[in-house]
Amino acid sequence: MFVxxxxxxxxxxxxxxxxxxxxxxxATGVRIAVAPQxxxxxxxxxxxxxxxxxHVSSVEPGSHTGATLAESVAEAGATGTLxxxxxxxxxxxxxxxxxxxxxxxxxxxxxCANTPAQVAATAALGPDAAAIEPPELIGSxxxxxxxxxxxxxxxxxxxxxxxxSGPIEGSVPVLCGAGISTGEDLVAARDLGATGVLLASGxxxxxxxxxxxxxxxxxxx
Amino acid sequence: MFVxxxxxxxxxxxxxxxxxxxxxxxATGVRIAVAPQxxxxxxxxxxxxxxxxxHVSSVEPGSHTGATLAESVAEAGATGTLxxxxxxxxxxxxxxxxxxxxxxxxxxxxxCANTPAQVAATAALGPDAAAIEPPELIGSxxxxxxxxxxxxxxxxxxxxxxxxSGPIEGSVPVLCGAGISTGEDLVAARDLGATGVLLASGxxxxxxxxxxxxxxxxxxx
Amino acid sequence: MFVxxxxxxxxxxxxxxxxxxxxxxxATGVRIAVAPQxxxxxxxxxxxxxxxxxHVSSVEPGSHTGATLAESVAEAGATGTLxxxxxxxxxxxxxxxxxxxxxxxxxxxxxCANTPAQVAATAALGPDAAAIEPPELIGSxxxxxxxxxxxxxxxxxxxxxxxxSGPIEGSVPVLCGAGISTGEDLVAARDLGATGVLLASGxxxxxxxxxxxxxxxxxxx
Amino acid sequence: MFVxxxxxxxxxxxxxxxxxxxxxxxATGVRIAVAPQxxxxxxxxxxxxxxxxxHVSSVEPGSHTGATLAESVAEAGATGTLxxxxxxxxxxxxxxxxxxxxxxxxxxxxxCANTPAQVAATAALGPDAAAIEPPELIGSxxxxxxxxxxxxxxxxxxxxxxxxSGPIEGSVPVLCGAGISTGEDLVAARDLGATGVLLASGxxxxxxxxxxxxxxxxxxx
Numbered sequence: 013m014f015v016x017x018x019x020x021x022x023x024x025x026x027x028x029x030x031x032x033x034x035x036x037x038x039a040t041g042v043r044i045a046v047a048p049q050x051x052x053x054x055x056x057x058x059x060x061x062x063x064x065x066x067h068v069s070s071v072e073p074g075s076h077t078g079a080t081l082a083e084s085v086a087e088a089g090a091t092g093t094l095x096x097x098x099x100x101x102x103x104x105x106x107x108x109x110x111x112x113x114x115x116x117x118x119x120x121x122x123x124c125a126n127t128p129a130q131v132a133a134t135a136a137l138g139p140d141a142a143a144i145e146p147p148e149l150i151g152s153x154x155x156x157x158x159x160x161x162x163x164x165x166x167x168x169x170x171x172x173x174x175x176x177s178g179p180i181e182g183s184v185p186v187l188c189g190a191g192i193s194t195g196e197d198l199v200a201a202r203d204l205g206a207t208g209v210l211l212a213s214g215x216x217x218x219x220x221x222x223x224x225x226x227x228x229x230x231x232x233x
Numbered sequence: 234m235f236v237x238x239x240x241x242x243x244x245x246x247x248x249x250x251x252x253x254x255x256x257x258x259x260a261t262g263v264r265i266a267v268a269p270q271x272x273x274x275x276x277x278x279x280x281x282x283x284x285x286x287x288h289v290s291s292v293e294p295g296s297h298t299g300a301t302l303a304e305s306v307a308e309a310g311a312t313g314t315l316x317x318x319x320x321x322x323x324x325x326x327x328x329x330x331x332x333x334x335x336x337x338x339x340x341x342x343x344x345c346a347n348t349p350a351q352v353a354a355t356a357a358l359g360p361d362a363a364a365i366e367p368p369e370l371i372g373s374x375x376x377x378x379x380x381x382x383x384x385x386x387x388x389x390x391x392x393x394x395x396x397x398s399g400p401i402e403g404s405v406p407v408l409c410g411a412g413i414s415t416g417e418d419l420v421a422a423r424d425l426g427a428t429g430v431l432l433a434s435g436x437x438x439x440x441x442x443x444x445x446x447x448x449x450x451x452x453x454x
Numbered sequence: 455m456f457v458x459x460x461x462x463x464x465x466x467x468x469x470x471x472x473x474x475x476x477x478x479x480x481a482t483g484v485r486i487a488v489a490p491q492x493x494x495x496x497x498x499x500x501x502x503x504x505x506x507x508x509h510v511s512s513v514e515p516g517s518h519t520g521a522t523l524a525e526s527v528a529e530a531g532a533t534g535t536l537x538x539x540x541x542x543x544x545x546x547x548x549x550x551x552x553x554x555x556x557x558x559x560x561x562x563x564x565x566c567a568n569t570p571a572q573v574a575a576t577a578a579l580g581p582d583a584a585a586i587e588p589p590e591l592i593g594s595x596x597x598x599x600x601x602x603x604x605x606x607x608x609x610x611x612x613x614x615x616x617x618x619s620g621p622i623e624g625s626v627p628v629l630c631g632a633g634i635s636t637g638e639d640l641v642a643a644r645d646l647g648a649t650g651v652l653l654a655s656g657x658x659x660x661x662x663x664x665x666x667x668x669x670x671x672x673x674x675x
Numbered sequence: 676m677f678v679x680x681x682x683x684x685x686x687x688x689x690x691x692x693x694x695x696x697x698x699x700x701x702a703t704g705v706r707i708a709v710a711p712q713x714x715x716x717x718x719x720x721x722x723x724x725x726x727x728x729x730h731v732s733s734v735e736p737g738s739h740t741g742a743t744l745a746e747s748v749a750e751a752g753a754t755g756t757l758x759x760x761x762x763x764x765x766x767x768x769x770x771x772x773x774x775x776x777x778x779x780x781x782x783x784x785x786x787c788a789n790t791p792a793q794v795a796a797t798a799a800l801g802p803d804a805a806a807i808e809p810p811e812l813i814g815s816x817x818x819x820x821x822x823x824x825x826x827x828x829x830x831x832x833x834x835x836x837x838x839x840s841g842p843i844e845g846s847v848p849v850l851c852g853a854g855i856s857t858g859e860d861l862v863a864a865r866d867l868g869a870t871g872v873l874l875a876s877g878x879x880x881x882x883x884x885x886x887x888x889x890x891x892x893x894x895x896x
Contacts, residue, residue, distance in 0.1 A: 021744050023736035049744060050713040051751040067741030073686035075814060075875070078730030078763030080741075081684050081712060088714040096325060100741030103322035104354060105347050126326050129358055133325060136353035136391070151738060170357070212738070242523050244515035270523060271492040272530040288520030294465035296593060296654070299509030299522075299542030302463050302491060309493040321520030371517075433517070543766035546759060546796060547789050568768050571800055575767060578795035578833070612799070 013198060013232055014141075014187065014208030015044045015225070016064060016122065017215045018094065019052075026052045027059060029215065032222035034061035040233040043208075044225065047094055050080055057089020065093035068114055070106035082110075082117035092120035094210075095139070098147050104133070111137045122187060122210075128166035135171045135184045142171055143210050145189035151213070155191040157200035164188055168205035195231040202232065234419060234453055235362075235408065235429030236265045236446070237285060237343065238436045239315065240273075247273045248280060250436065253443035255282035261454040264429075265446060268315055271301055278310020286314035289335055291327035303331075303338035313341035315431075316360070319368050325354070332358045343408055343431075349387035356392045356405045363392050364431050366410035376412040378421035385409055389426035416452040423453065455640060455674055456583075456629065456650030457486045457667070458506060458564065459657045460536065461494075468494045469501060471657065474664035476503035482675040485650075486667060489536055492522055499531020507535035510556055512548035524552075524559035534562035536652075537581070540589050546575070553579045564629060564652075570605060574612035577626045584613050585652050587631035593655070597633040599642035606630055610647035637673040644674065676861060676895055677804075677850065677871030678707045678888070679727060679785065680878045681757065682715075689715045690722060692878065695885035697724035703896040706871075707888060710757055713743055720752020728756035731777055733769035745773075745780035755783035757873075758802070761810050767796070774800045785850060785873075791826065795833035798847045805834055806873050808852035814876070818854040820863035827851055831868035858894040865895065 017033060019026050026048040037044040045062035057063040069079040085093065093114050096102050102110060107123065114121045121139040125131045131142045144167035149156050157164060164186070172183035188201035189210035201209050211228070218224035238254060240247050247269040258265040266283035278284040290300040306314065314335050317323050323331060328344065335342045342360040346352045352363045365388035370377050378385060385407070393404035409422035410431035422430050432449070439445035459475060461468050468490040479486040487504035499505040511521040527535065535556050538544050544552060549565065556563045563581040567573045573584045586609035591598050599606060606628070614625035630643035631652035643651050653670070660666035680696060682689050689711040700707040708725035711718075720726040732742040748756065756777050759765050765773060770786065777784045784802040788794045794805045807830035812819050820827060827849070835846035851864035852873035864872050874891070881887035 018740060021732070021734060021736055021739040021742040021747075023744075023746065049742070049747045051716055051743065051747040053714055054717045069684070071684060073684055076684040076762055077681060077757065077760040078743075079684040079712070080714065081686075083686065084684075084712045084714040094740065097740040098326070099739055101324035101326055104317060104325045104328060104351055105319070105322055107325060108348060108351050108354070127329060130325055130329050132357035133329070133354035136357060137350055239519060242511070242513060242515055242518040242521040242526075244523075244525065270521070270526045272495055272522065272526040274493055275496045290463070292463060294463055297463040297541055298460060298536065298539040300463040300491070301493065301520075302465075304465065305463075305491045305493040315519065318519040320518055538767060540768070543768055545764035546767045546770060546793055547761070547764055549767060550790060550793050550796070569771060572767055572771050574799035575771070575796035578799060579792055 013042065013202055015042060015229065016187065016208060016210050017044065017046045018066060018210060018212045019046060019048045019216050020066070020099070020212055021049060022213070022216050026056050029221045030056045030059040030061045032225060034059055036222055036225040036229065037061070040226070040229050042229040042233060045092065050085065053085055053088035053090055063090050065090045065119070066097065067095065067100045068093045068110055068119070070102065070109035070113060072113070082113040082119055086117040086119055090119060092122065095121055095123045096134070097124045098126065098145060098150060107134070108137050111139050124189065128163065128170040131167040131186060132170035139184060141185040141187055141207070142167070143187040143189045145210065149190035152191050153193065155193070155197040155200065156188060157192070157197055157204055159191065161200070161204055164201065164204040164206060195228050198228055199231050234263060234423055236263060236450065237408065237429065237431050238265065238267045239287060239431060239433040240267060240269045240437050241287070241320070241433055242270060243434070243437055247277050250442045251277045251280040251282045253446060255280055257443055257446040257450065258282070261447070261450050263450040263454060266313065271306065274306055274309035274311055284311050286311045286340070287318065288316065288321045289314045289331055289340070291323065291330035291334060293334070303334040303340055307338040307340055311340060313343070316342055316344045317355070318345045319347065319366060319371060328355070329358050332360050345410065346388070349384060349391040352388040352407060353391035360405060362406040362408055362428070363388070364408040364410045366431065370411035373412050374414065376414070376418040376421065377409060378413070378418055378425055380412065382421070382425055385422065385425040385427060416449050419449055420452045455484060455644055457484060457671065458629065458650060458652050459486065459488045460508065460652060460654040461488065461490045461658050462508070462541070462654055463491060464655070464658050468498050471663045472498045472501040472503045474667060476501055478664055478667040478671065479503070482668070482671050484671040484675060487534065492527065495527055495530035495532055505532050507532045507561070508539065509537065509542045510535045510552055510561070512544065512551035512555060514555070524555040524561055528559040528561055532561060534564065537563055537565045538576070539566045540568065540587060540592060549576070550579050553581050566631065570608035570612040573609040573628060577613045581626060583627040583629055583649070584609070585629040585631045587652065591632035594633050595635065597635070597639040597642065598630060599634070599639055599646055601633065603642070603646055606643065606646040606648060637670050640670055641673045676705060676865055678705060678892065679850065679871060679873050680707065680709045681729060681873060681875045682709060682711045682879050683729070683762070683875055684712060685876070685879050689719050692884045693719045693722040693724040695888060697722055699885055699888040699892065700724070703889070703892050705892040705896060708755065713748065716748055716751035716753055726753050728753045728782070729760065730758065730763045731756045731773055731782070733765065733772035733776060735776070745776040745782055749780040749782055753782060755785065758784055758786045759797070760787045761789065761808060761813060770797070771800050774802050787852065788830070791829035791833040794830040794849060798834045802847060804848040804850055804870070805830070806850040806852045808873065812853035815854050816856065818856070818860040818863065819851060820855070820860055820867055822854065824863070824867055827864065827867040827869060858891050861891055862894045
């Protein structure tokens with residue numbers, strides 16, 4: 013299972029969370045990455061943790077003031093990026109271009125989606141994985157794996173609904189977001205077919221991020 | 234073949250084009266629809282031509298000042314709507330919701346896409362059809378069927394790449410946009426697998442729209 | 455006082471509200487206008503009520519699928535338009551262009567703003583009026599004139615803070631939005647310096663819109 | 676005069692330009708700052724050059740994936756930020772909030788505007804300065820000070836058109852963007868009343884950025 017901790021635009025220093033994530037990952041062998049704000053990428057990457065961007069722009073290098081180039085976040089130490097998070101939606105055309113820009117910069121991609129149909133749509137764009145996050149559950153404290161387990165299994169099915177032949181590539185792995193906070197949630201997500209989870213405040217705002225992460229991955233280690 | 238004439242935000246009275254479209258459609262039996270600006274829907278529908286919206290919003294009825302409700306364009310006489318035109322992009326999540334809102338209002342949907350991968354993505358959302366319009370050819374005068382025929386056949390293939398089983402529905406028809414203006418272009422689009430074409434200025438700005446439409450559909454009647 | 459009833463994207467037929475507004479305006483001499491959805495402009499204008507658009511685009515006529523041209527809403531019968539409503543924000547540059555496009559189409563303009571500073575900013579663009587609507591009060595049922603009367607007087611002051619000399623024009627009238635529903639609110643707004651009010655659900659969703667409007671304007675007639 | 680070099684989303688390493696800017700600034704006493712991409716802020720600030728962000732978001736810390744918090748760019752070493760660049764427009768409401776967020780994070784602000792009316796509007800929001808950049812001249816190689824000197828003097832006048840009394844603060848300095856590349860342009864901008872200039876490719880893409888900057892500031896040193 014892949015655990016991706018989204019630090020969103022939370023206030024405060026990202027390095028302690030990053031160090032906790034690296035330490036728990038090393039101790040348990042579970043893959044754990046941290047996605048800080050763009051301005052914090054360098055200092056987070058310097059901790060040695062697997063570092064992700066929260067977003068990259070769909071543009072090529074050029075006259076795009078305020079854009080977040082895939083190649084620049086890669087230079088700052090990121091090895092992957094979220095795309096199309098519910099707090100940072102992209103048009104379909106820009107999402108397609110951003111997946112390509114990330115790939116060209118050797119960034120792994122996880123594209124967020126609200127519904128199984130949107131998971132199928134994102135799968136058609138060839139990302140490395142999709143994440144299913146029903147918006148009504150984000151920040152709810154109720155894991156999607158308990159509130160609506162069918163949406164996870166349908167998302168996993170949808171991610172594999174693109175035919176292997178033709179111009180479009182095959183099935184993509186599905187991560188499970190929205191409301192994940194405990195080891196039980198992690199196991200439930202895995203049992204429904206997810207290959208990872210997205211988390212945010214449960215780890216990022218924990219008094220002891222290392223303890224929170226250790227408890228999370230304990231049932232699978 | 235379905236011929237959909239997009240009047241965009243061109244200046245001038247839409248009724249003469251609408252009447253020309255209705256007359257040529259009646260005379261030839263070819264399905265021809267006209268998509269005027271929202272403020273012109275009532276007067277265009279009053280001509281008896283098949284009337285489409287250029288866009289509908291992704292929102293439910295409620296506090297959304299300036300939105301274009303699917304049910305309101307239907308009340309004004311539209312029976313279909315374009316969605317995600319390159320001049321009016323939607324986020325993937327909004328596109329999904331807008332396709333559903335249009336369906337609930339009994340509007341037929343054609344979702345525009347730049348690339349075969351985006352056609353596959355839109356097909357996953359269950360519209361009535363997709364339209365392939367490589368942006369570099371829009372308004373170029375060069376038909377996609379001549380400039381890049383493979384993109385049309387790949388789009389048709391991509392639109393059928395969603396498996397029949399599972400939560401997602403099967404193949405959707407593909408319309409061909411960008412640069413279509415002559416009967417020869419129409420035939421070429423059909424021969425590449427398209428079931429219709431999108432046009433704009435070639436008809437909407439013609440001195441004699443009826444003559445332009447008659448010449449367009451002549452080879453298939 | 456000017457009473458502008460925003461029908462937003464509410465469900466249902468706009469004509470009864472339009473007829474009520476015209477009747478109450480004629481009976482009382484109070485200026486009352488109705489702003490329906492774009493697709494409903496023609497049928498609302500046909501009632502003889504003063505008809506406003508909820509939004510116009512910042513673009514010139516041309517290739518802008520899904521845009522709402524100022525000249526097209528004028529052709530459909532509108533004589534004014536809201537701009538920059540909190541549910542339909544514009545960039546500063548687009549707002550500037552949209553005010554100009556509306557002026558060129560002989561549409562009166564009311565530009566919405568959240569704060570006195572934003573009222574001063576919009577006044578610099580030369581609209582016919584500004585409307586102050588603190589977002590936290592929209593739909594709250596609490597009128598801004600009671601919850602925060604200073605914001606109205608500061609907005610009126612701010613709207614006059616642009617110097618008469620130089621390239622920028624002088625003071626603009628200020629309308630009061632957000633939470634207005636009774637005659638008492640209307641009088642309070644007037645006494646704070648506002649020259650009109652924006653309303654929405656209080657009239658648009660009333661069982662008897664004519665009775666709601668009559669009660670509203672009663673204290674000033 | 677203040678010289679602000681916008682590195683936009685140009686490809687390549689920003690440190691050499693930053694070091695050139697710091698060296699020329701130290702040698703000449705002219706204030707020169709560099710605005711790199713967000714991901715590059717830390718390494719640029721580490722050179723000792725005055726470092727600016729190209730954009731900050733209008734949001735408070737919280738659940739805003741992909742946002743660029745003012746406080747985070749300040750932590751990364753920025754002491755100022757551009758806002759509302761023509762390549763990164765903000766709604767009027769968001770611009771108002773972003774100016775406040777930047778001020779709270781002790782970032783100096785320069786707000787871009789297309790026209791004198793927009794300069795007056797931005798001045799009402801209380802930034803530290805406005806920048807006038809007629810969009811048709813951006814990247815044209817023709818300086819606004821030569822192509823349209825009146826627009827600069829009108830912008831300077833407009834920036835002072837907000838009355839000193841009332842809730843709104845007084846005049847703000849005006850920078851001159853669009854097409855500036857030579858020392859002659861810099862002097863012309865100063866003579867028209869500008870207190871600084873915005874530059875981009877002329878320095879950022881120069882073979883020898885230090886030489887380009889030295890030539891630029893030579894006439895005023």
